[in-house]
Amino acid sequence: MTPHRNIGFVAAAATLLASAPLSAIFERWTWLIQAAIVVAVVAGAAALSRLGRAPLWGQLLAMLAGLALGLTWVFPGGTEALAFVPTPATFAHFGDLLQASLQDMRTYGVKVPDVDSLLFLAVLGIGGVAVVVDLLAVGLRRPALAGLPMLAIYSVPVAVYLDSVPATPFVVGACGYLWLLVTDNVDRVRRFGRRFTGEGRDVDVWESSPLAAAGRRLAVVGVAVAVALPLAVPGMTGGLMNNVGAGPGDGTGRPGQGGSPGRIDLFAALSGQLNQSEEVELVKVRTNEPNPFYLRLGVVDELRPSGFQARVPSGGPVTRALPDPAEGVSRGVEQRRYRAEVEVTKNLNMPLIPVYAEPTDTDDLSSNWLYDGDQQIVFSNRENARGKRYSFEYVRSTFSPAALRAAPTPPAESAVMRRQTSRPTVAAVEDLVRRLVKGQQNDYDKVRAIYDYFSVENGFSYSLSTRDGSSGEDITNFLATKVGYCQQYAAAMAWLVRSAGIPARVAIGFTNGGRVDGDTSVLTNRNLHAWTEVYFGGGIGWVPFDATPAAAISGSFRSSWAPDIDAPEEISPSAGATAAPGAADPSAGAQQPNREERDIDQGLALGDGGPAQKDAVWPWWLAGALALLALL
Structure with missing residues (x-):
């Protein structure tokens, strides 16, 4: 006789398989271990309630209690009774994790490290789905x-997800769903009675009848079609821009459309296309x-072993009230408040538009344009910057060295410290x-010690004829050869500052x-540039530092908190002071004629030769999954 199979535990296993995507x-598999524990507790609570012949509402309450117990065990807050029984303070702890997850979702990009708030959110969601x-x-x-x-x-x-979700997790989840259907079918047959063929032969419950075999073959074919169809049909595959820029079209094949700004590898494009003759x-x-200081376009702050990468921005429409940087200022x-008007040519083909840091209000931009207050960028998932005309008000902040020295280090548990x-x-x-910051007592002096290290006196020079990249090996090579261009200066300084715990x-x-x-002012590809921004606590925020030699950069900016360390004599401008745009930089004067022979940053060409963006693929995956459900 075929033994009874508990559909409840199969449902729990199918839920875990469905969570494979x-x-x-996540970078690691911690979420799966924690989810397995919680789902097991939920399934156990459901089985015990059914063993006691509880009604459906009683089974639901038992599963919710099991979910609470499992979450308390996996995410303890230190206020539990008997180490795993939740108390009111435990639920307050859960609320704090949920609140922190809202901020962390805006802070982290895929793949996400093991952050308690995001792990809690994922496990809570999987546990709820299990219920x-x-x-x-079963019920x-x-x-x-x-x-x-x-x-x-x-x-x-x-x-x-930045790219198409891999097919394998989808197949794993589909197999879990089919397993649940087959188990339920077998259980129904077992409860109904014994099966016979047309010749009167007894058929075992697991032996496939012609109709059942056909159904299983259709299920396998349905999964295969759902996976293979999006890969086979033109236009369903491929990520967005591999490089910045596109040809004569708008970059997406659809007029006025942009694309996910998280897919644009600004850093790779900057490193690969600086030598443009035109x-x-x-x-x-x-x-x-x-x-004015530099006009900002994007931020690269995801540091992995392969180097710096951009993360997906998030934010609300620019048509709403933007954060006021004057609140809580140190x-x-x-x-000071200023206003700017910008006209983007058809050569800048991106879902990002240039703005000065800390914009407070925008005009002539639709709600399709969003503002990420953390990265201080304006982006769109639907539109493109080509041909846009807009204006905005912004706040220009300047910092005294004394204020930066007095700034406290942000708390170690804060999101900016964990991520940046x-x-x-x-x-x-x-x-x-360790050698550079030895003896320095505050964050600013540590940053200045690192910033001052990138000087001609220490052997650093500017050249475009260097190896691309910002990985650990690339930064080590740059620090050894001391020859590079803006990407390597900016990435190296950011890496060193992070190593100092800032x-x-x-x-x-x-x-x-x-x-x-x-x-x-007219800005061209020769004005494109990369620099470092350092975060200071106490209400100060992000402060720019440009370690690239000033003489090599057209329109370079220097300030009182980050002066030109290669200047032939001491320069002490007022806070935020700089040479007038287009005027000769003091560090590029006649006192150092050898600098005239150096490479000049030619910027980044965004208008020609780049591959076109492709349409997003997730609607096709969703359509395939729905088709599979309809087929089953």
């Missing part, structure tokens, strides 16, 4: 409907600020940083261009 989001699947498959005996909450799990990586006009900007920080100090361990870099990132944008009509 989350492997595309619903058990309720549908209501409707296992086919259980595919809907399973599909909800798959929609999470589809919505946030100068291309990209932006015209008009501002009432006499000496003493020693001077802020993360870096691979490179022994040579760690040793260098948050840092790389910003990409435009240096100051030449004034052509009063207060209007």
